[in-house]
Amino acid sequence: MNSDDLATADPSPNRPAGGILPWRRVALLYAVGLLVTLVPLLLLSRNFFWLNIITYTYLFAGLAVAWNIIAGFGGQFSLGHGVFFAIGAYTTARLFLDWEISPWLGLLPGAIACAVVGPLIFWPTFRLKGSFFAIATLAFNEVALVLANYLESVTGGPRGLQVPFRAAFKNMIFTDPRAYTVLMFVFMAIAVGISIVLMRSRLGYYLLAVREDEDAARAAGISVIQVKLRATALSAALTAIGGGLFAMYIRTIDPLTLFSLPDIGVKFALLSLIGGMGTITGPVLGAFLIIPLESYLRAVFGGSGPGVHLILLGFVMLLAALFMRRGVAGAIDSLRQHWRHRRSA
Amino acid sequence: MRGAMAALCGIVLAAGAASAQQTLRIGAINPYSGPLALYGDEVARGYQLAVDEKNSRGGVLGRKVELVRGDAANPQQGIAAVDQLVTRDNVDVFIGTYISAVSNAASDAALRHNKLYWDTNAVAAELTERKLPNFIRVGPNASIFADTSVRAMVEMIAPGLNKQPKDLSVWIEHEDSIYGKSIADIQKKLLEGKGVKVLGQGAHNFRAADLTDVVLRTKRANPDVWLLTGYTPDGNLLLKTSREQGFKPPVILMVGTGDTPETLEALGPEFLEGVFVVSYPRPDISEQFGPGASAYLAAYRKAYNRDPIAPQSLTAYTGMRILLETIEAAGSTEVEKVRAAAAKMDKPLNSYPSGFGVKFDDKFQNTRAIFTVIQWQGGKQVTVFPPEARGSGGSLKNTPRKQ
Amino acid sequence: MDILNILVVGLLLGGIYGLVSIGLNLIFGVIRIVNFAHGELVMLGMYGAYLAYATLGLDPYIAVLLVVPALFVVGIIVHRLVLQPLHAESNMQIFATFGLLIILQNAVLAITRGEGFSVPSKVAGFTFGVGDIRVTVSRLVIFLALTATAIALHLFLKRTLIGKSIRAVTQDRQAARLMGINVERTFTITFGIGSALAGLAGVLLSPIYTLSPGIGGNFILAAFAVVVLGGLGSVAGAYFGGMIVGLVEAFAGFYIDPELKQAIWFLIFLVVLIVRPTGLFGQVGAEEVGFREQN
Known part of the structure; x- marks a missing residue:
């Protein structure tokens, strides 16, 4: 899948002239891409260890794609998406526990809430640029963490919420773990699909324009703030859905887990970064690189010495950053350019 | 064939x-x-x-x-x-x-x-x-943790101060995750049940850069016993800060932390003299007990x-x-x-090196699992509670703490 | 009167935040790197002080002379090997500093098993009282060190040749290069100085806290907030920004609730930023490309 052709935001001068692909071609690439990501599931569906990893990979791929909408395409590097994730998780779990509302429906209130809350809290901070904005969103995460601990009646406080195992389709609780994997796969597929449709729509082009040069976009008549707010709403809603799915998979949620920056809030950013920010496929590639690697290293080396597996992970991250400077998507692009050159030479 | x-x-x-x-x-x-x-x-x-x-x-x-x-x-x-x-x-x-x-x-x-x-x-x-x-x-479990700390206070510390439980005042401090909170909530209930005056319950983050506010608020309440549940970083910082701010409660009772060399290194034996710690039984308890x-x-x-x-x-x-x-x-x-x-399984208390027995209740919690209480004496952790766990010479020192 | 004591507590706490942030402020302001591993550089300073004590029996206030230069060298190496090659991709730099954070934290964990060391000092724990106010030597030293460092840094940037080249490079890289300044080397030196300052903070903090491999994480968020609040690249900003955070935390913790104090100062931080997006002392437009003036 060539990330260039899907209307990426990669401003490299190597973008082919004549631009955009027709819908049919895009749909084909999308289907092929999804099939490729399905392969690990098909191969390893009987191995519980890998199944669990693949489930998280799909989930976080979807979450990274959601993050990328406002961060990669919109240029607003957020480290506060953990807030939306947590709202989705708490809402879905609470509605299920207290009012027996099926999570299939219960995902929506959280998404809608974040579609409102997201723009609300990001709006005043949009005037902050670059890293300032990132650090301000970190503050959101920290404030929300304290509140989640404090407001025991809403979130269960430090104890959090536990969803007992009552398997039923309508409960979104399954005895067969493969059902969860498929569920997360569908989430990822939907997130990627929305991403593609968005970036080929007018809102998507405006978003890119705003990212490249806000003043020019404003001069061209684009309502910068509206564009950003809409993208935020979409990004936050998708993230909330991911949070709700997470809650139903892991079935025990507490503030420390949901607001953990390295595991959740910052992880969305890291996956997109290494995969290739501002591309459709980048976040997915990043998830497929980091999550299996991290889990595999923990499984193999976790018992060896304290922290050994994480040292290895850190080195892989450093090397990845140094040798794949535009992320995995960028590296794949470079390879394709290389082959094109060699063929035409 | x-x-x-x-x-x-x-x-x-x-x-x-x-x-x-x-x-x-x-x-x-x-x-x-x-x-x-x-x-x-x-x-x-x-x-x-x-x-x-x-x-x-x-x-x-x-x-x-x-x-x-x-x-x-x-x-x-x-x-x-x-x-x-x-x-x-x-x-x-x-x-x-x-x-x-x-x-x-x-x-x-x-x-x-x-x-x-x-x-x-x-x-x-x-x-x-x-x-x-x-x-x-x-x-x-947390109930036993809380229960042991309350019993130690009522059965050992109150007499050590020559006070009745109803004349004893306590400030309950805890780190704010589920570990500290669950223990503290039970402590409060049990203490109030025994008639002990609970002056306040405070929570803090165990990774906080500064805990002077916690110490000053507790100092203001002026309790007889400072009951403190947490981890090593916050436990040590609180003790150091109390020393710096001149907060000198008659009794310091720590739960879950404060009994390792990490704390001895941080505070020194003179300051620690007399500090009580409710924790897991130590390998140096008496052979009879464990x-x-x-x-x-x-x-x-x-x-x-x-x-x-x-x-x-x-x-x-x-x-x-x-x-x-x-x-x-x-x-x-x-x-x-x-x-x-x-x-x-039915094994009486003191069957195992940690002093445990085995008897599971209907929820499969071992009812004969215990915690013990040590007191720092001369730079060593001496087990002082329950009384059966004391070796020879396990009398209380520096209680109330010298001001 | 309680309130005076709280005031002093807040100022001294502000000294801690300020000292931890001053190196980050320099790096962030000049090189524009969001260095997630800054807390780990502070942590290395702390463990450096412990190493000096464990092997050579040095008091941390003496160990400063060894640890700070060592961290300077570490900073130079990190910048040269990891950050400079990525200078064109600031997003990848962020990713790389995160990898660095993981490596440093876990290397220390692997070596020490995570045992909570303490660094003793003969004088650090001594506390003297003035009325209701109680001042501990360790915190006073940090406050004074911060003040001295801020002044020294200011003079360094203003008067010395290297300092001027740092300012030139911050204002306009192209012009600086045209004037013959080696931009890459200036960046590396800046990162080295920033790391050395982190090391200074670590050593001076070591008598106060119980060491752990993850202790950097306790300070990093506050450090970023202080830097942004104070205004990018402004030494005065880091100084006074730290004070403000320290005072808010101390007052909120005592008069409201220690559990909520973090949320409170984060909220104030957000409010200030929304009202003044460049931070308190920052120059308008500073956070964009370069900034025009740095007086």
Whole structure:
């Protein structure tokens, strides 16, 4: 899948002239891409260890794609998406526990809430640029963490919420773990699909324009703030859905887990970064690189010495950053350019 | 025909022998990385010592026991660890776990694989309250933690101050995660039940850069007893800050932290003199109270060339020993059989090196798991409560603390 | 009167935050790197002090002379090997600093098992009282060190040749290069100085806290907030920004609730930023490309 052709935001001068692909071609690439990501599931569906990893990979791929909408395409590097994730998780779990509302429906209130809350809290901070904005969103995460601990009646406080195992389709609780994997796969597929449709729509082009040069976009008549707010709403809603799915998979949620920056809030950013920010496929590639690697290293080396597996992970991250400077998507692009050159030479 | 029969018998015998030699694998899920890595490692060391000892005596059910570690510092990782240990390492049972939230998620995942989860060190009440069919907790829980601290206050400290419980005032301070909060909530209820005046309950983040506000608020309330539940970083910082700010309560009673060399190094023996700590039983308790404790200490020293840093390892060692005995009694590692054997076990207090007995209630919580209270005396941790655990010379020192 | 004591507590706490942030402020302001591993550089300073004590029996206030230069070298190496090759991709730099954070934290964990060391000092714990106010030597030293460092840094940037080249490079890289300044070397030196300052903070903090491999994480969020609040690249900003955060935390913790104090000062931080997006002392437009003036 060539990330260039899907209307990426990669401003490299190597973008082919004549631009955009027709819908049919895009749909084909999308289907092929999804099939490729399905392969690990098909191969390893009987191995519980890998199944669990693949489930998280799909989930976080979807979450990274959601993050990328406002961060990669919109240029607003957020480290506060953990807030939306947590709202989705708490809402879905609470509605299920207290009012027996099926999570299939219960995902929506959280998404809608974040579609409102997201723009609300990001709006005043949009005037902050670059890293300032990132650090301000970190503050959101920290404030929300304290509140989640404090407001025991809403979130269960430090104890959090536990969803007992009552398997039923309508409960979104399954005895067969493969059902969860498929569920997360569908989430990822939907997130990627929305991403593609968005970036080929007018809102998507405006978003890119705003990212490249806000003043020019404003001069061209684009309502910068509206564009950003809409993208935020979409990004936050998708993230909330991911949070709700997470809650139903892991079935025990507490503030420390949901607001953990390295595991959740910052992880969305890291996956997109290494995969290739501002591309459709980048976040997915990043998830497929980091999550299996991290889990595999923990499984193999976790018992060896304290922290050994994480040292290895850190080195892989450093090397990845140094040798794949535009992320995995960028590296794949470079390879394709290389082959094109060699063929035409 | 006879040849074929002989060959068949040979194969069956060989297969039998092979499965008898097949190792019994136990998956030990703990944080081996992250902020609690040290305690996860100490606990696993305790497990390993019990396993080595059992193997030297022929193993369990004729099988050699092998410990396999699964690193998990949060619930997500806990589930992954269970999957990993089942799939890659073929473990028969699980043991763990220093963090309650991890134990919660991991034991639930273990149930999906129909494997036993034997908990030695996680204290949250709901682990047994939820009555998970594969879960057994052999170690003590938050209620016992809170109860021990309250009993120590009422039965030992109040008399030491020449006061009745109703004349005693307490400030309850705790770190704000589920560990500190659950213990503190129970402490408050129990203390008020005994008529002790609870002047206030405060919470703090254990990683806070500054805890002067906590100390000053407590100083303002002026309690007789400062009851403090937390981890090492906040425990040490609070003690240091109280020294700096001139907050000198007559009694300092710490829960869960403050009894390791880490605190001695940070505060020094003079300041620590008289500080009480409710914690896991130590290997240096009397042989009467904890038979085999000194043997454990010797084994730890031999294997690791140093003394145990945290007493959690002795509780872990004891928990593993009881697990292996229960498996033997059950004749199997299957969940139902082990639970049935566990339900029948009845060993009085002081049967094991940590002073434990074994008697599981209907929620499979060991009712004879205990905590002890030490007092720092001359730079050493002397066990002073329960009275049966005291060795010779276990009288109270510096109570009330010299002002 | 309680309030005076709280005031002093807040100022001294502000000294801690300020000292931890001053190196980050320099790096962030000049090189524009969001260095997630800054807390780990502070942590290395702390463990450096412990190493000096464990092997040479040095008091941390003496160990400063060894640890700070050592961290300077560490900073130079990190910048040269990891950050400079990525200078064109600031997003990848962020990713790389995160990898660095993981490596440093876990290397220390692997070596020490996570045991909570303490660094003793003969004088650090001594506390003297003036009325209701109580001042501890360790915190006073940090406050004074911060003040001295801020002044020294200011003079360094203003008067010395290297300092001027740092300012030139901050204002306009192209012009600086045209004037013959080696931009890459200036960046590396700046990162080295920033790391050395982190090391200074670590050593001076070591008598107060119980060491752990993850202790950097306790300070990093506050450090970023202080830097942004104070205004990018402004030394005065880091100084006074730290004071403000320290005072808010101390007052909120005592008069409201220690559990909520973090949330409170984060909220105030957000409010200030929304009202003044460049931070208190920052120049308008400073956070964009370069800034025009730095007086």
